[in-house]
Amino acid sequence: MYQQAIEPEYPKPLTRQENEDLTRVGPGTVMGEYLRRFWHPVVRAAKLEPNRAPVRIRLLGELFVTYRTKSNKIGFLRERCPHRGASLALAHNSGEGLRCLFHGWKIGVGGKVEQVPTEPPACAAKFAEGVKVRHYPVREAGGLIWAFIGEGIEPPEFPDYEFNSLPDDQVDIRVGLFHCNWVQGMEAVLDSAHLGQLHRSSFKETFFTGGKEAREAQVQRLIEAPAPSFEFDVTPFGFKEAAIRDLSDGRRQGNLRMFAAPYYSFLPGSSRQSDDRTICISVPFDDEWAAQYFMTYNTKQPIDQQASKERWRYTDPDPDNFAAGLGDVRNLWGQNRDAMQAGHATGFIGRHSFHEDFIIQESMGPITDRTEDNLGSSDTIIDLTRRTLLKAAYALRDGSTEIWGQKSAGDFDYAGIRGNSRVIPADTDWRDIDPFEDVEPVFLATS
Numbered sequence: 186m187y188q189q190a191i192e193p194e195y196p197k198p199l200t201r202q203e204n205e206d207l208t209r210v211g212p213g214t215v216m217g218e219y220l221r222r223f224w225h226p227v228v229r230a231a232k233l234e235p236n237r238a239p240v241r242i243r244l245l246g247e248l249f250v251t252y253r254t255k256s257n258k259i260g261f262l263r264e265r266c267p268h269r270g271a272s273l274a275l276a277h278n279s280g281e282g283l284r285c286l287f288h289g290w291k292i293g294v295g296g297k298v299e300q301v302p303t304e305p306p307a308c309a310a311k312f313a314e315g316v317k318v319r320h321y322p323v324r325e326a327g328g329l330i331w332a333f334i335g336e337g338i339e340p341p342e343f344p345d346y347e348f349n350s351l352p353d354d355q356v357d358i359r360v361g362l363f364h365c366n367w368v369q370g371m372e373a374v375l376d377s378a379h380l381g382q383l384h385r386s387s388f389k390e391t392f393f394t395g396g397k398e399a400r401e402a403q404v405q406r407l408i409e410a411p412a413p414s415f416e417f418d419v420t421p422f423g424f425k426e427a428a429i430r431d432l433s434d435g436r437r438q439g440n441l442r443m444f445a446a447p448y449y450s451f452l453p454g455s456s457r458q459s460d461d462r463t464i465c466i467s468v469p470f471d472d473e474w475a476a477q478y479f480m481t482y483n484t485k486q487p488i489d490q491q492a493s494k495e496r497w498r499y500t501d502p503d504p505d506n507f508a509a510g511l512g513d514v515r516n517l518w519g520q521n522r523d524a525m526q527a528g529h530a531t532g533f534i535g536r537h538s539f540h541e542d543f544i545i546q547e548s549m550g551p552i553t554d555r556t557e558d559n560l561g562s563s564d565t566i567i568d569l570t571r572r573t574l575l576k577a578a579y580a581l582r583d584g585s586t587e588i589w590g591q592k593s594a595g596d597f598d599y600a601g602i603r604g605n606s607r608v609i610p611a612d613t614d615w616r617d618i619d620p621f622e623d624v625e626p627v628f629l630a631t632s
């Protein structure tokens with residue numbers, strides 16, 4: 186008898202239009218309008234010093250500046266001076282506002298023009314009153330400055346994820362900038378199929394800590410781990426993904442990742458046998474540049490600074506760009522072929538696994554052509570992310586008032602979202618696991 190071939194259903198590539206709609210973030214684009222319904226982290230809070238230089242921000246293809254006044258108030262407004270467009274990143278930060286270098290207009294931290302020294306005193310106040318400043322809601326939480334740039338829209342409830350209520354010493358933030366579209370960055374974080382391939386050497390040499398033997402054992406465990414089966418639940422906040430591996434004693438290892446729309450990945454486990462947890466936030470600067478905020482947080486104790494140093498030892502020490510000096514396609518990111526000949530997986534010597542991810546994403550070009558993908562069963566999570574984001578953005582365009590990732594889509598608790606790694610008894614459904622239950626964290630890869 187012929188054996189019937191079992192063909193899993195493979196995900197389909199996106200159409201050209203879908204790829205455009207998924208990736209473009211400027212005003213008036215489908216995804217850009219969806220993203221403008223959310224609060225976005227824009228810079229590490231520590232970078233904004235009182236009474237010091239404003240910080241220039243590029244977000245969703247628009248330019249802004251943010252600054253902190255002497256009395257610790259924060260302003261967030263368009264970079265362009267409302268008079269004739271000089272950059273307010275150059276402005277004086279004094280007297281609870283910004284004073285433009287060009288003609289000295291002063292914009293108060295509340296977003297009003299307060300002084301126009303170039304107008305005759307008799308009519309200056311009235312003139313100033315008539316000038317509209319594009320000034321936006323801004324917040325400080327979780328060691329980050331957050332802004333809402335939707336025009337003419339009420340900001341949604343602020344997302345009080347558990348890290349947003351922690352003191353500064355319980356969060357550790359490193360930002361990496363990469364030269365390609367934000368969705369590419371996010372897809373790499375969600376893609377567990379590449380771990381044992383791309384990072385085979387970097388995990389051993391630069392990612393895991395401990396002695397050589399311990400590091401090699403960890404990598405071996407990762408390479409030999411049985412292929413997980415994936416299960417997903419789309420929820421009002423995003424989706425839950427469980428990577429389940431059968432263990433030899435009949436129990437199962439469940440790695441639970443939470444994805445919160447539009448771009449938060451709460452990673453499953455801790456590699457450090459501590460209560461440190463990590464999330465990755467992929468924020469678009471524009472269509473071709475983005476930042477990833479890697480945030481380690483601990484709800485019980487301050488972050489161990491020595492451990493943090495160790496964790497990031499193979500990256501640029503600049504916390505606002507740990508990928509500085511990575512190179513680009515012109516030098517193939519410094520790839521060392523001799524090292525590859527000698528067995529190194531990528532030839533990116535002394536680079537962190539996050540660097541390898543950035544290099545691969547950038548190597549696809551600024552916006553990868555997803556119509557040419559050949560997706561396999563291991564790409565299911567990638568396909569789900571693309572299509573659910575598109576569905577949410579199309580729904581908003583077509584007049585829906587439910588926004589995926591916000592309370593309008595259904596009841597949930599932002600502070601209850603957490604990734605986790607657990608050994609699950611054979612008769613337990615992963616959906617019943619309480620991620621807040623206090624058990625010893627289990628390490629098995631990052632997905």
Ligand code: FES
Pocket residue numbers: 266267268269270271285286287288289290
């Ligand atoms: S351009 Fe800023 S005051 Fe004239």
Ligand SMILES: [Fe+2]
Pocket residue numbers: 373379380383384538542
């Ligand atoms: Fe990776």
